[in-house]
Amino acid sequence: MSGHPEMYVDTHCHLFWDDFREDTDAVIMRAREAGVTRMIIPATNLETFEQARAIAERFEGVYLAAGIHPHDAGEVTTADIETLRGFLSHPRVVAVGEIGLDYFYDFCSPATQQRILHLQLALATEHGLPVIIHNRESDEDLIAAVREHQDGRMSGQFHCFSSDVQYARAVLDAGFHISFTGNVTFKKSVLDPVLSYVPDDRLLMETDSPFMTPVPHRGKRNEPSLLPVIARRFALTRDQSTAHIADITTRNAERLFQLERKQDS
Numbered sequence: 191m192s193g194h195p196e197m198y199v200d201t202h203c204h205l206f207w208d209d210f211r212e213d214t215d216a217v218i219m220r221a222r223e224a225g226v227t228r229m230i231i232p233a234t235n236l237e238t239f240e241q242a243r244a245i246a247e248r249f250e251g252v253y254l255a256a257g258i259h260p261h262d263a264g265e266v267t268t269a270d271i272e273t274l275r276g277f278l279s280h281p282r283v284v285a286v287g288e289i290g291l292d293y294f295y296d297f298c299s300p301a302t303q304q305r306i307l308h309l310q311l312a313l314a315t316e317h318g319l320p321v322i323i324h325n326r327e328s329d330e331d332l333i334a335a336v337r338e339h340q341d342g343r344m345s346g347q348f349h350c351f352s353s354d355v356q357y358a359r360a361v362l363d364a365g366f367h368i369s370f371t372g373n374v375t376f377k378k379s380v381l382d383p384v385l386s387y388v389p390d391d392r393l394l395m396e397t398d399s400p401f402m403t404p405v406p407h408r409g410k411r412n413e414p415s416l417l418p419v420i421a422r423r424f425a426l427t428r429d430q431s432t433a434h435i436a437d438i439t440t441r442n443a444e445r446l447f448q449l450e451r452k453q454d455s
Contacts, residue, residue: 196418196432196433197226197227197436197440198224198226198395198417198421198436198439198440199226199229199230199439199440199443199444199449200221200228200395200397200414201347201349201369201394201396201443201447202230202232202322202347202349202350202369202371203230203396203413203414204231204232204234204238204398204399204400205229205231205252206231206233206241206242206245207399207400210413214245217413217414217415218249218252220413220415221413221414221415224414224416224418225418225436226418227251228251228253228449229251230252230447231252231255232254232285232287232349233254233256233257233288234258234259234288236258236270236273236274236277239254239274243280243282247282253282253284253447254283254284255283256274256278256280256283256285256286256287257286257310257322258270258310259288259289259292260289260290260298260306260307260324261292261298262297263297263298263305264297264299264302266306271310274310274313275313275317279317284319284320284447284448284449285319285321285322285346285447286311286313286314286317286320286321286322287322287323287347288323289306289307289321289322290323290325290328290332291303291326291328291332291335292325292327292328293328295326303328304331304335307335308335308338311335311336311339311344314339315344318343320344320346320347320447321336321345321347323347323349324350325351325353329353333357333360333364336364337364340364340365344365345365345366345367345446346446347368347394347446348366348367348368348369349369349371349396350370350373351368351369352373354383355383355384358384358388362388362389367392367393367442367446368384368388368392368393368394369394370394370395371398371401371402371404371420372397372398372403372405372416373402374423374424374427375404375405375419375423376408377405382427385424385427386427386428391442392442393424393438394442395417395421395435395439397414397416397417397420398412399411399412399413399416400412400413403416404419404423421436421439
């Protein structure tokens with residue numbers, strides 16, 4: 191891309207969101223112009239997977255994750271899990287996600303969330319896919335769940351990480367990657383020690399578009415083209431170059447999500 195020698199992977203962007211409905215093509219074009227050559231769209235339920243799939247099938251370099259977000263766990267039926275299982279064979283699917291636990295909101299009980307999470311962790315192992323993990327105020331139960339399923343084969347991303355160094359150590363010890371969004375740029379962020387702590391080979395970047403817009407763009411819709419803004423904060427905090435950040439996070443994303451194997455699908 192002219193003027194952008196660094197190439198990035200946005201490992202988490204919800205391009206099916208209503209905010210993008212009118213200008214999806216322009217959003218993806220801007221991303222590519224900014225050096226973001228590949229993007230992963232994690233679904234949040236069965237309906238949004240269908241919307242995400244329609245986008246991924248139109249654009250090269252756009253991949254999918256299929257999963258049921260904890261906010262939607264209360265409505266899930268056995269038939270839904272079977273439908274999800276079928277989605278995982280789509281050639282552009284690179285992960286099971288976005289799945290996890292969220293005790294901040296009260297959309298459904300922790301017990302129900304845990305049950306649906308365990309079913310999806312089992313699906314990921316069955317299909318040999320990494321998982322994309324959502325965690326909000328559920329540190330203890332979430333790490334217990336992934337440890338229960340970790341048989342040496344499970345891998346994945348703790349996305350939009352917002353916990354402390356001690357929890358990051360537990361996540362890394364469980365075999366997972368850690369990903370940050372525009373949250374590292376916020377004025378009240380306390381994530382610098384964690385961002386510095388994560389080793390080069392476990393670090394990922396994401397926008398979590400349309401949410402988590404980085405400074406100085408707060409108040410506007412977030413989109414993948416802003417990933418280089420986040421990369422600059424990574425570089426500053428870790429005392430590394432943006433070229434190094436682009437290189438390691440791209441290689442990590444390619445390895446974790448097997449993007450090279452999926453590129454011609």
